[in-house]
Structure formats: C-alpha cells, structure tokens
Amino acid sequence: MEVTTKPDHQVNQEKKVKISGAEAVVKCLLAEGVDLIYGYPGGAIMPVYDEFYKYQDQLHHVLTRHEQGAIHAAQGFARATGKVGVAIATSGPGATNLITGIADAQIDSTPVVCITGQVASHLLGSDAFQETDIVSISTAVTKWNYQVTKASEIPEVLAKAFYIAKSGRPGPVLIDITKDAQFGEVDFEYKKCESIRSYNPVPKIDAARLQEAAQVINEAKKPFVIWGQGIILGRAEQEFKDFIEKAGIPSASTLLGLSALETDHPLHVGMLGMHGNYAPNVLTNACDVLIAVGMRFDDRVTGSLDTYAKQAKIIHFEIDPAEVDKNVKTDIAVLGNVKESLKDILPLIKKNKHEDWHQEFKDLYKIEYDEVIQHQFHPEGKGLTMSEVLNELNTITKGDAVIVSDVGQHQMIASRYGKFNQTKSKITSGGLGTMGFALPAAIGAKMGNPSREVVAIIGDGSFQMNIQELGTILQTKAAVKILVLNNEFLGMVRQWQELFFDRRYASTVMINPDFVKIAEGYGIKANRVSERENLANALAEMMASDESYFLEVKVEQEGNVFPMIPTGSSVSEIRLK
Amino acid sequence: MEKETYTISIYTENNLGLLNRISTIFQKRHINIESLTVSNSEIEHVSRFIIVVEITEEQVKKIIGQIEKQIEVIKAYYHTNSESIYLQSALFKVKSSLLFDERQIQNIIKNSNSNIVTVSREFFVIEKSGRKEEIENLYNELLPYGIMQFVRSGRISVTKSEMKISELLKILN
Numbered sequence: 060m061e062v063t064t065k066p067d068h069q070v071n072q073e074k075k076v077k078i079s080g081a082e083a084v085v086k087c088l089l090a091e092g093v094d095l096i097y098g099y100p101g102g103a104i105m106p107v108y109d110e111f112y113k114y115q116d117q118l119h120h121v122l123t124r125h126e127q128g129a130i131h132a133a134q135g136f137a138r139a140t141g142k143v144g145v146a147i148a149t150s151g152p153g154a155t156n157l158i159t160g161i162a163d164a165q166i167d168s169t170p171v172v173c174i175t176g177q178v179a180s181h182l183l184g185s186d187a188f189q190e191t192d193i194v195s196i197s198t199a200v201t202k203w204n205y206q207v208t209k210a211s212e213i214p215e216v217l218a219k220a221f222y223i224a225k226s227g228r229p230g231p232v233l234i235d236i237t238k239d240a241q242f243g244e245v246d247f248e249y250k251k252c253e254s255i256r257s258y259n260p261v262p263k264i265d266a267a268r269l270q271e272a273a274q275v276i277n278e279a280k281k282p283f284v285i286w287g288q289g290i291i292l293g294r295a296e297q298e299f300k301d302f303i304e305k306a307g308i309p310s311a312s313t314l315l316g317l318s319a320l321e322t323d324h325p326l327h328v329g330m331l332g333m334h335g336n337y338a339p340n341v342l343t344n345a346c347d348v349l350i351a352v353g354m355r356f357d358d359r360v361t362g363s364l365d366t367y368a369k370q371a372k373i374i375h376f377e378i379d380p381a382e383v384d385k386n387v388k389t390d391i392a393v394l395g396n397v398k399e400s401l402k403d404i405l406p407l408i409k410k411n412k413h414e415d416w417h418q419e420f421k422d423l424y425k426i427e428y429d430e431v432i433q434h435q436f437h438p439e440g441k442g443l444t445m446s447e448v449l450n451e452l453n454t455i456t457k458g459d460a461v462i463v464s465d466v467g468q469h470q471m472i473a474s475r476y477g478k479f480n481q482t483k484s485k486i487t488s489g490g491l492g493t494m495g496f497a498l499p500a501a502i503g504a505k506m507g508n509p510s511r512e513v514v515a516i517i518g519d520g521s522f523q524m525n526i527q528e529l530g531t532i533l534q535t536k537a538a539v540k541i542l543v544l545n546n547e548f549l550g551m552v553r554q555w556q557e558l559f560f561d562r563r564y565a566s567t568v569m570i571n572p573d574f575v576k577i578a579e580g581y582g583i584k585a586n587r588v589s590e591r592e593n594l595a596n597a598l599a600e601m602m603a604s605d606e607s608y609f610l611e612v613k614v615e616q617e618g619n620v621f622p623m624i625p626t627g628s629s630v631s632e633i634r635l636k
Numbered sequence: 637m638e639k640e641t642y643t644i645s646i647y648t649e650n651n652l653g654l655l656n657r658i659s660t661i662f663q664k665r666h667i668n669i670e671s672l673t674v675s676n677s678e679i680e681h682v683s684r685f686i687i688v689v690e691i692t693e694e695q696v697k698k699i700i701g702q703i704e705k706q707i708e709v710i711k712a713y714y715h716t717n718s719e720s721i722y723l724q725s726a727l728f729k730v731k732s733s734l735l736f737d738e739r740q741i742q743n744i745i746k747n748s749n750s751n752i753v754t755v756s757r758e759f760f761v762i763e764k765s766g767r768k769e770e771i772e773n774l775y776n777e778l779l780p781y782g783i784m785q786f787v788r789s790g791r792i793s794v795t796k797s798e799m800k801i802s803e804l805l806k807i808l809n
Contacts, residue, residue: 255707258708381701
C-alpha cells in the first residue's frame with residue numbers, strides 16, 4: 060500500500076532532539092504522512108491530545124461522538140483512500156469501544172492503526188481507574204498489537220505499526236501507550252520500518268505455478284473468474300482488467316470486491332453470494348475452471364462447501380498463504396501480490412472470447428431480470444422498494460459516487476444495484492456485518508476524499524446504532540449525503556423470520572423517532588419522502604446539496620431481498636423467490 | 637480424516653504476549669492443547685514453542701498457516717510422533733517411610749529407570765523422564781502406596797529432520 064509522504068523537512072532525521080513521548084507520537088504520525096485522525100480524548104491519553112493542540116495546523120484531529128465512530132471513520136478513510144486510517148482513544152472504555160471496529164478491520168483487511176492511552180506503568184495490574192488490559196482483549200482481532208511503557212520505544216514501535224498495518228494483507232494494529240511513556244523523554248529519530256525478519260508480507264511468486272495456471276486457463280472451455288477486495292487492496296485494477304479482457308472470462312465480484320471493475324464492463328457478470336446475482340451463483344457449479352483472485356471463499360460466497368464448484372479445477376491467486384485451502388481446496392495456488400501475478404501471467408494467456416459461455420450468463424441474467432429485478436424497479440404495489448430508490452439514485456450519480464452502506468437488506472440492495480465507475484466506490488462492513496458502520500465510515504470516506512460525492516445508505520436499525528455521529532458532521536461540516544431507507548423493521552432479520560421462523564417477528568419491529576427532526580437538530584438539511592412521484596426530485600435535491608443532507612425514504616415494510624441462497628444450500632440452489 | 641498426535645514446533649522472536657496470541661488460535665477453533673512448553677531455542681533471542689495436539693492433518697495444516705501469519709513467528713512446523721524424538725518429565729513426591737516399610741517400592745523405582753532427586757526425613761522425590769505411557773505406568777504402580785504430589789511437564793521434542801532455522805534467519809536478517 061502506498062502512503063503519501065510529507066516533505067522531509069517536517070521530520071528532523073539528522074539531528075536527534077529530546078522531546079516527550081506524546082510529542083513523539085505526533086511526530087511519528089506526521090512522518091507517516093498522516094494529517095487526519097479520528098478520536099476521543101480522556102485521562103490516559105491527555106498528554107498526546109495536548110500535543111494535538113500544538114500541532115493542530117499540521118494534524119487535523121476529528122472529534123467523533125463515540126470511539127466506535129472514530130474507528131469506523133478511520134476505516135472509511137482507509138477504504139476510500141488506500142492509506143492507513145488512524146484512530147485514537149483513552150484507556151479503559153475508550154479502548155474497549157474501539158474493539159468492534161478493530162474486529163471489523165481485521166476480517167475485512169483494512170489498514171488501521173489504533174493508539175490507546177493506558178494507565179501509568181507502575182499502576183498496571185492494580186485495577187487502576189480506567190485500566191483495562193486492551194492488549195489481551197485486542198489480541199484475537201488485531202494483526203499486531205503492543206504495549207509501550209517507555210517513551211524511547213515510541214518511534215520504532217509506531218514505525219512498525221504502520222508498516223504492519225499496510226503491508227501484505229493489511230489489517231488493524233493497536234498500540235497501547237502508558238501515560239508515563241507519554242510524559243517521558245525520547246531522543247527522537249524516526250526511521251520508517253521496511254522489514255521485520257519474522258514477517259514475510261508478500262510471498263514470492265512461483266513461476267512454475269503461473270505456467271500451470273496459464274495452461275489450465277488456456278485450455279478451459281468455461282472459465283469463470285471470481286474476484287475479491289484483494290484487487291483493490293493490491294491496486295491491481297488495471298492488471299485485473301487486462302487479464303480478464305485478454306482471456307475473455309466472465310467475472311463476478313464478492314461483496315468487498317465491488318467497484319474494482321466498473322459495473323458496466325461487459326465481462327462483469329454481477330455479485331456472488333447469498334444475495335448476489337443468479338447467473339454467477341448458478342454457473343459457479345457449471346464452470347470448468349474457477350479462478351479466484353484476491354478473495355477468501357467466505358461462507359456467504361460459497362454456500363454449502365460440499366457442493367461448491369466440485370466439477371471445476373480451482374486456481375487461487377492470493378497474498379495470504381493461510382487462505383489457500385482454508386475453505387475450498389485449490390488445484391493451483393498462485394501466492395503473491397495480485398498486481399504482480401496478474402501482470403506476470405498476462406503474456407502466458409491466450410486471447411479468447413468464450414462467446415457461448417457468456418451467453419449462458421446472459422440467459423440467466425434475463426431470468427433474474429424478468430423474475431426479480433424488473434418487479435423491484437417497477438413494482439406494482441404502492442410501497443416504494445429499496446431497489447427502485449437505488450435505481451433512481453444511479454440515474455443521478457451516474458455511478459460516480461462512493462456508496463457506503465451499512466448492514467442488512469439495504470446493504471444487499473445497495474450492493475446488487477449500486478452502479479460504480481471507479482474503484483474504492485463501495486464501502487461496507489462485509490465479514491463482520493457491523494451495524495452502525497456506515498455513518499461514521501462515510502464521514503471518513505468523505506474527509507479522505509473531499510472531491511468525491513459520498514452517499515451513506517443506511518437502514519433505520521443501523522442508523523440508530525451510531526446516530527450520534529451526526530454530531531461529528533455538525534462539527535466538521537463533512538458533506539456526507541445520508542439516505543435512510545426506513546421500513547420500520549430490522550429488515551433482514553425480519554425476512555429470515557418470515558422465511559424460516561413462520562413469521563414470528565420477535566423484536567424486529569422498530570418504533571422510530573422523527574429522523575428528520577433529529578437531523579435538523581444537528582443542523583443538517585433534511586427531508587422525508589414516501590410517495591413514488593416525489594422520489595426522483597427528493598434524491599436530486601439531496602445530491603445537488605453542497606453540504607451534508609439527510610433524506611429518509613419510507614419504503615415498503617415487508618420487502619424481501621431476492622435472489623437468496625438459504626444457509627446450508629448450494630450456490631446453484633439459489634432461490635428467485 | 638483420522639486424528640493423530642502432532643507436535644507443533646514454533647520458532648519465534650522473544651515477545652511478551654505471543655503466548656496469548658498463539659493460544660488464541662487454538663481456542664478459536666476449539667482445539668484442545670494437550671501440552672505446551674516454551675523455552676529458549678538453539679538460537680540466541682529465539683524462543684521455541686512445543687505444542688502437542690490431537691487433530692487431523694488438515695486441521696494441523698490450517699493451524700500452522702494461522703500461526704505463521706503472526707508477525708513474530710519465524711517459522712512453524714508439525715511432526716508426527718515417528719518423525720520426532722520426544723519425552724516428558726514427571727516428579728513424584730512420596731512419603732519416606734514407604735522406602736523402609738514397603739520393599740516393593742525400591743523395585744518399582746529400579747525397574748522404572750527413574751531417579752531419586754532428594755530424600756528427607758518426611759518425603760523423597762522421584763524423577764522420571766520418558767514417554768507419557770512410561771510415566772503413567774509408574775504413576776499407576778506408585779498410586780496404591782500414596783503419592784503426596786505429582787506433576788508432569790509438557791512434551792519436549794527435537795525432530796529427526798533438520799529445520800534449518802539458522803539458515804532461514806541468515807536469509808531474513
């Protein structure tokens with residue numbers, strides 16, 4: 060991953076200067092090119108905040124309204140920019156409030172560095188005020204973590220933190236710094252970390268595996284590519300496109316891979332998985348070679364493993380050796396960064412078109428369109444569908460906006476129907492499924508990428524899980540567009556209750572507040588729409604606003620997301636209704 | 637696939653908290669650790685973990701992948717019993733009076749190839765190193781006479797084949 064670097068004069072590398080540990084933290088951040096961080100102050104991190112005050116012209120600290128908001132904002136920033144996101148919090152509850160976001164970043168491979176304050180080292184283990192063993196707590200959900208107890212450790216440890224977070228398969232790193240280490244003195248000298256002897260972030264590409272893979276791909280009659288976020292994380296969008304175009308292979312995306320290839324690309328055959336498109340799911344069990352690129356065969360993608368692509372030879376391009384054969388046994392594993400391996404395999408690949416095979420995808424798409432999509436876009440009923448809202452939004456954004464979605468039905472609809480012209484345009488909580496992700500993540504995405512339009516699409520349930528971050532928008536004026544699709548239900552759980560629990564709607568009915576008033580209370584322009592004839596105008600007005608705007612769309616209450624692969628079923632048993 | 641006993645050897649940088657990180661990998665997958673030993677290795681500042689588990693080969697391969705992913709892990713291997721030389725140690729604390737009152741005790745000690753570490757007025761301590769079964773046999777033989785305390789260490793093991801960690805570190809350094 061690339062991190063933009065500040066000019067050298069900002070980092071005094073020749074001369075060692077004695078500074079406090081807290082100031083060293085700030086200088087390390089600046090040396091790593093960080094100019095925007097999200098956090099929440101408190102007792103054990105106050106020395107660092109005091110330095111933020113002094114360095115405020117170089118380092119913009121965004122005060123979120125909850126530490127969970129800070130970490131999700133850092134994630135949104137990282138996902139939208141490809142840079143490392145930084146979140147900072149105090150000890151105890153400040154640190155534990157980061158955990159959900161850290162777990163989210165771990166499972167979705169997002170590069171974030173979290174800095175937490177800790178009680179003074181002489182108090183460690185004494186159950187001091189706001190002491191919690193955050194290193195133990197975060198161990199299971201971090202790529203790496205470390206507790207600093209001496210100021211002198213800070214430069215080297217933070218350099219390592221950034222290197223580990225962004226290299227190889229990215230992930231979250233947590234650095235816990237005791238208060239005495241923040242007050243202590245350090246001879247400051249910053250050297251970027253470039254390697255750690257026990258850590259091999261990018262395995263070397265084995266040329267023999269590339270040859271084997273190329274031969275199998277060249278001989279394939281019905282090859283099928285499934286790609287994941289690895290394309291985006293590896294900045295391999297162009298190499299990927301060159302590869303599939305030359306080989307003429309239909310390609311489908313995972314939830315997190317969306318936008319790596321533009322939605323309108325003729326080889327893009329849709330999204331995989333539980334609520335993905337019909338053709339790519341069904342034809343996973345019909346292809347003769349399945350080429351997985353930068354993806355990890357999540358259970359939501361594969362359905363039942365016992366019946367997953369058993370007929371196909373499987374090739375896996377992957378940076379993380381632990382992912383090979385983890386869920387699906389592969390025939391050829393090409394380890395390495397996909398940016399390199401896809402470039403290297405290109406000359407070995409024969410040009411091809413596979414027209415008949417493409418036709419199979421088109422035929423199945425027609426079935427999906429006739430049975431699902433057209434009813435979603437042009438419903439006969441009075442109630443608005445989430446899908447028609449997305450369809451209408453596409454006509455306004457033309458696919459140029461970043462869509463940040465939360466978790467639930469609206470997420471699946473935004474992913475199925477969202478249109479994307481450029482990479483890093485679809486940000487959502489995939490692996491962990493963290494409700495409350497979208498609002499703060501959208502703030503981070505917008506601040507990291509101010510020139511791009513950012514639309515947060517959120518359900519009424521998810522919105523209330525981090526609704527307090529409207530306060531962050533009020534304070535920062537981040538021009539995030541907030542589109543709440545309100546069905547007065549926890550929709551996805553309700554859908555499952557309808558389908559699998561005989562409509563026993565246990566705790567999924569939502570009695571909601573007046574969201575428009577709430578948004579207005581935070582100084583955000585707001586509107587509500589429930590009639591079809593007003594939808595287009597309402598969306599257009601939201602998108603035309605040059606500041607943050609809140610739009611609530613009242614959608615039909617008991618709409619379902621289809622197609623659907625029921626849990627435990629095969630991908631080819633995907634249901635259209 | 638059938639379960640088998642595997643000895644996992646992990647070479648790591650000396651690091652606080654790594655034990656927690658590694659044990660979490662087993663816990664997450666509901667795999668019971670039969671024994672665990674951490675010590676220095678033949679290389680300065682490099683630790684060696686020996687972990688014994690009873691799982692399938694497919695499981696142990698995945699576990700090795702997850703362990704090697706940890707930043708401070710230099711290399712991890714797994715071996716079957718036939719591929720390694722291994723033993724465990726045990727200490728038995730027994731009443732000294734037994735030495736005089738029960739003749740059989742002396743024979744048990746002699747036949748078991750164990751050593752007497754210390755003898756005092758009240759108790760004596762027997763040390764036995766070997767395979768788990770040999771230690772269990774001695775335990776069962778001493779049990780009728782009364783064992784005041786018993787403790788058995790985790791497995792320690794070296795492999796028959798080379799692991800070439802020093803060479804690996806030369807490349808990495």
